[in-house]
Amino acid sequence: MTTLRVLDRDVAVSSLDRVLYPATGTTKAEVIDYYVRVAHVLLPHVAGRPVTLHRFPEGVGGPHFFQTRTPPHPPWVRTARMAYERSGKTFESPVLDDLPSLVWAGNLSTVEIHPFLGLAEAQERPLVMVFDLDPGPPAGLREACEVALRVRERLDADGLAAYAKTSGAKGIHVYVPLRDATYDATKGYAKRLAAALARETPERVVDRMTRSLRPGKVLVDWSQNDRGKSTVAPYSLRALRVPTVSMPVPWDAVERADAEELTYDPQRALDTVAAEGDRFAGVLSLSSAACPDARS
Ligand code: ATP
Ligand code: MN
Numbered sequence: 095m096t097t098l099r100v101l102d103r104d105v106a107v108s109s110l111d112r113v114l115y116p117a118t119g120t121t122k123a124e125v126i127d128y129y130v131r132v133a134h135v136l137l138p139h140v141a142g143r144p145v146t147l148h149r150f151p152e153g154v155g156g157p158h159f160f161q162t163r164t165p166p167h168p169p170w171v172r173t174a175r176m177a178y179e180r181s182g183k184t185f186e187s188p189v190l191d192d193l194p195s196l197v198w199a200g201n202l203s204t205v206e207i208h209p210f211l212g213l214a215e216a217q218e219r220p221l222v223m224v225f226d227l228d229p230g231p232p233a234g235l236r237e238a239c240e241v242a243l244r245v246r247e248r249l250d251a252d253g254l255a256a257y258a259k260t261s262g263a264k265g266i267h268v269y270v271p272l273r274d275a276t277y278d279a280t281k282g283y284a285k286r287l288a289a290a291l292a293r294e295t296p297e298r299v300v301d302r303m304t305r306s307l308r309p310g311k312v313l314v315d316w317s318q319n320d321r322g323k324s325t326v327a328p329y330s331l332r333a334l335r336v337p338t339v340s341m342p343v344p345w346d347a348v349e350r351a352d353a354e355e356l357t358y359d360p361q362r363a364l365d366t367v368a369a370e371g372d373r374f375a376g377v378l379s380l381s382s383a384a385c386p387d388a389r390s
Contacts, residue, residue, distance in 0.1 A: 100130075103170060103194040107201040114153045114205060117335045126200035128331065128360045133193050135372040136329040140196075142213045143221075144174045144187035146324045147199055148206035154333040164188040165202065171195050174214030179322050189214050205333040208324035217321055222377060223280040224325050225268040225287075226261075226315040230300075230308030238266045239351035241291065241299055241312040246345065248287055252386055257377050258348050260356050262332035262340035265312075266348065267325060271377045275385035277321050283386045284316030328374045329363060339363040342373035 097104045110123035129136070147161045163185045164173045172195070173186035190196050190207070199207065211220040225245050227238040245268050246256045257269045272280065288301035291314055300307045301314055318325055332338045341358040348356075358366070366373075 098197060100194040100197050101192070103168075105168075105194050105197045105201070107197070112153070112203070114150060114203060115335070115337050116153055116155060118337060120337055122200070122203060125203075125205060125331065125337075126197055128337075128364070129196050129200050130193065131364050132329045132360075132367065133196055135367050135374075136207075136327060137190070137192070137196065138372070138378055139329070139374060140207060140209050140327050141191045142189065142215075143209040143211075144176055144214055144217070145190055145199075145210070145327075146208040147188065147202060147204040148208060148333065149203050150205045150333055151203045153203075154205060154335065158333065160208070161202075162187055167198065171198055172214075174217075176210075176217070187214075205331050207327045207330045209327050210321070210324050211319070212321065218276065220275050220277055220280050220319065220321075221271065223270040223272055223275065223284055224318045225270075225284060226313075226318045226325065227266045227268065228308070228313040228315055229265055230305075230311055230313065233298075233310050233312055235264065235266070235353050235356060236351045237298065237312050238264070239348045239356075241314060242266045242268055242348050243345075244291055244294075245287065245314065248290070254383050254386065255376060257342065257374055258345060259328050259340055259342040259374065260358065261326060262330070262338040262358070263334060267340070269374070269377050270383075271379060272383055272385045277319055279385045281316060281319040284314075284319050288314035288316045328377075329367075331360065341366070344373065 095108050098107050112122045150158045172189040174189050175184050176187045177184045227241050229238045249256045254270050259267050291299040292301040300311045326340045328342050330340050337360050339358040341363050
């Protein structure tokens, strides 16, 4: 056990030399170091929101779990009461408000950080509408990019700003910042948009979750717009064989749809942030649009 001084707090850390990505030899220390370096752009997208920690205690090839209940924690790690929709049973989710809390999460071998879409104090109010574009092989990133552009076009026609990021795995996520939204409104809007795209090109897009419908097509997963669902955070690492990042990308990169250009390892993500700042800053902007259904 070691203690790291992080801002004004002592954070207990352990097994820093444990390898979390065997293929690259990336250790827990390096994972924590990445999160510290990216914190200034990551935390604004995570702070205040309940999160799920995707933990890999023995590394990315080993057993893993999505932890929604806060494990034992120092008193300064904030938690938020959440309730299961069906049973109404409650539990406490972690909230990563600051750098020490982020290091605490990293020490738990958290590789991926998955925030819910609303603030702990306003869980009925999603801050964003999300389109999770999932290509079904042989469709891949290129096809997901094509569909992302069509999603963007329709959002644009409705006066809604859209931001794209790679999932860091197979697909693309499109985020729409909103104010005063409800999950009924965002889910309903996203579902109608997905259905419209599937009607337009049924050979390319599906709007239903049924896996057998997906080969060769892109699922526009509208159902992520739910108070019980999380989406991987921008700048989060992904637990693939080698470390990748869910990286905000400009729309012209989505147009080029080049897999290499759209793949970010932690160092490239940090270099890009150093050069350009937070490409997702607009997602946090206060001038975001009113929820579509609230306007009509
Ligand atoms: P990909 O590009 O491979 O689809 P993804 O992150 O979009 O990567 P999905 O399977 O499409 O992965 O899921 C979307 C989001 O739903 C994830 O980012 C994650 O936050 C959440 N999620 C998926 N599976 C689980 C799970 N078993 N438990 C908790 N959250 C999950
Ligand atoms: Mn996805």
